[in-house]
Amino acid sequence: MEKVGKYELVREIGRGATSTVYLGSDPFTRREVAIKIAFPGILKDPRRGKLYTHLFLNEAALIGKMSHPHIVQTYDAVVDDQLCYIVMEHVPGGTLEAVCSPDRLLSIERVVEIIFKCTRALDFAFRMGITHRDIKPANILFVNTDPTQGDIKISDFGAAIIGSPDRTLVLGIGSPAYMSPEQVKDRALDHQTDIYSLGVVMYQLLTGQLPFQARNSYDLVYQIINAEPRRPSSLRSEIPAALDAIVARAMSKQLDVRYTSWSEFGHDLTLAFRGRRLSVPAERMADFEKFERLRSFGFFTEFSEAEIWEVVRFSKWSRVAPGTVIISDGEVGDCFYFLAEGELKVLKNGMLLDLLTSGECFGEMAVIGKPNSLRGADVVALTDAKLMMIAGTALQESSATCRMHFYQSFLAVLSDRLASANVRLVSF
Known part of the structure; x- marks a missing residue:
C-alpha cells in the first residue's frame, strides 16, 4: 500500500484544482483520516505558488486549535518544497452539493438545522479570530451518508483570515457565486463576509438554485454588487416569510443591515423554527433546538x-402526558432527567414534596449514589411535559470535561436543595 509520511493511502476520495484527497489510515491511532496532498510542483507555480503555499500553511496553522463538533479537525501537516499534505478528520457523508438541486432538496426544518449548526461553528471560529472566506456547499460535509439526519462539519480553512483582517490576502481566494459584495470588490473582510456566504448557501439549500443566475463572471459580480435576488418563497411556496427575511438580512449588501453577529443569525433561525413547528414531538426536536434549550438552563452554564x-x-428526549x-x-x-418544558410534582407516600419546573434536573442520585440505589420518591407529570433523559452509562462514557461539569453542577443542585430544606425546617 502506498504511503505518505507515516500514513497509508487507501483510495482517492476527491480531487480539486490544487490537490487530491485520499482516504488514509493512521497506523498509530488506528483511525481513518483524510489526507489532502498538493499536486507535485504546485507550490512552485510562478504565478500562484505563493497563494497555494499560503493556503496550505493556513490549514497547517490550525492543527489542534479548532476543536468544535461542527468543524473538521486538522491532525497533521507537512509543507515544504518537495511534499505538501494536510491530514484531517475523515467525514464520510459527502458534501452539501448533493442536496443543492431542485430534485434533491432537504426539508425546510433540516435546512434550518444545518445552517444553525454552521452559525455555531463559524461563531466559534470568529471568537478565535478566524474568518473562513470560502463558505460554500462543497466545504460543508455530512457526517452521515444519509443527508436527512445527523451532524455537519465545516471544512477547508485554507482561505481563512487568521487574526486581524488583511486586505492583501483577499484577491484570488473564494468561490465567486458565494462571495459577498465587499469580497468581490477586494475590500477588507471580517466575519460578515462569511455571514453573507452562508446566506447564499441557505438560499441554495432552500430553493435548489443560486440567488444570482449569471451568464459570465462579470455579470455575476455586477449582480452581487447591484441586484437583489428573488425571495426564496417565490421558488418554493412552503418557505415561510420568516426565512425569506433571514436570508435577505444575511445577504444584505449593506453591512449595517446584515447580521453583525453569528448569535443574532442563529437566534433568528431558532425563532423561525419554533414558529413553524410548535407541536413537534420532543423526540423529533432538531438538534439545534435541543442545544438552545440546554444552553438556557442554569445547570449548563459552565459547559462549553x-x-x-x-x-x-447522548441524551434522549420525549414528551409525556x-x-x-x-x-x-x-x-x-x-x-436521570431534565425537565425541558412543563411541570412535575414530587410525591412521597402520596404527600407533595416539591414542584419541578423547566430547567430542573431530577433522579440524579441514581448515577451519583451507590450502584443499584433505589428511587426515593415518585415523580409525576402535572402538565404536558418535555423531558430529556440521560442514562448513567452514557454519562460515564462522555468526555472527561463533560463528566466533570456534570458532577460540579450536581453538587450545586444538591447544595441548593439542602439550603431549601433547611429553610423549610426553620419555618416549622
Whole structure:
C-alpha cells in the first residue's frame, strides 16, 4: 500500500484544482483520516505558488486549535518544497452539493438545522479570530451518508483570515457565486463576509438554485454588487416569510443591515423554527433546538459549546402526558432527567414534596449514589411535559470535561436543595 509520511493511502476520495484527497489510515491511532496532498510542483507555480503555499500553511496553522463538533479537525501537516499534505478528520457523508438541486432538496426544518449548526461553528471560529472566506456547499460535509439526519462539519480553512483582517490576502481566494459584495470588490473582510456566504448557501439549500443566475463572471459580480435576488418563497411556496427575511438580512449588501453577529443569525433561525413547528414531538426536536434549550438552563452554564453538543448527542428526549409516572418510589434507577418544558410534582407516600419546573434536573442520585440505589420518591407529570433523559452509562462514557461539569453542577443542585430544606425546617 502506498504511503505518505507515516500514513497509508487507501483510495482517492476527491480531487480539486490544487490537490487530491485520499482516504488514509493512521497506523498509530488506528483511525481513518483524510489526507489532502498538493499536486507535485504546485507550490512552485510562478504565478500562484505563493497563494497555494499560503493556503496550505493556513490549514497547517490550525492543527489542534479548532476543536468544535461542527468543524473538521486538522491532525497533521507537512509543507515544504518537495511534499505538501494536510491530514484531517475523515467525514464520510459527502458534501452539501448533493442536496443543492431542485430534485434533491432537504426539508425546510433540516435546512434550518444545518445552517444553525454552521452559525455555531463559524461563531466559534470568529471568537478565535478566524474568518473562513470560502463558505460554500462543497466545504460543508455530512457526517452521515444519509443527508436527512445527523451532524455537519465545516471544512477547508485554507482561505481563512487568521487574526486581524488583511486586505492583501483577499484577491484570488473564494468561490465567486458565494462571495459577498465587499469580497468581490477586494475590500477588507471580517466575519460578515462569511455571514453573507452562508446566506447564499441557505438560499441554495432552500430553493435548489443560486440567488444570482449569471451568464459570465462579470455579470455575476455586477449582480452581487447591484441586484437583489428573488425571495426564496417565490421558488418554493412552503418557505415561510420568516426565512425569506433571514436570508435577505444575511445577504444584505449593506453591512449595517446584515447580521453583525453569528448569535443574532442563529437566534433568528431558532425563532423561525419554533414558529413553524410548535407541536413537534420532543423526540423529533432538531438538534439545534435541543442545544438552545440546554444552553438556557442554569445547570449548563459552565459547559462549553462542544460539551453541550455532546449532551445533545447522548441524551434522549420525549414528551409525556399529565399523570404520567416518570419515576417510581423504590425502583432501581439507572438514569436521570431534565425537565425541558412543563411541570412535575414530587410525591412521597402520596404527600407533595416539591414542584419541578423547566430547567430542573431530577433522579440524579441514581448515577451519583451507590450502584443499584433505589428511587426515593415518585415523580409525576402535572402538565404536558418535555423531558430529556440521560442514562448513567452514557454519562460515564462522555468526555472527561463533560463528566466533570456534570458532577460540579450536581453538587450545586444538591447544595441548593439542602439550603431549601433547611429553610423549610426553620419555618416549622
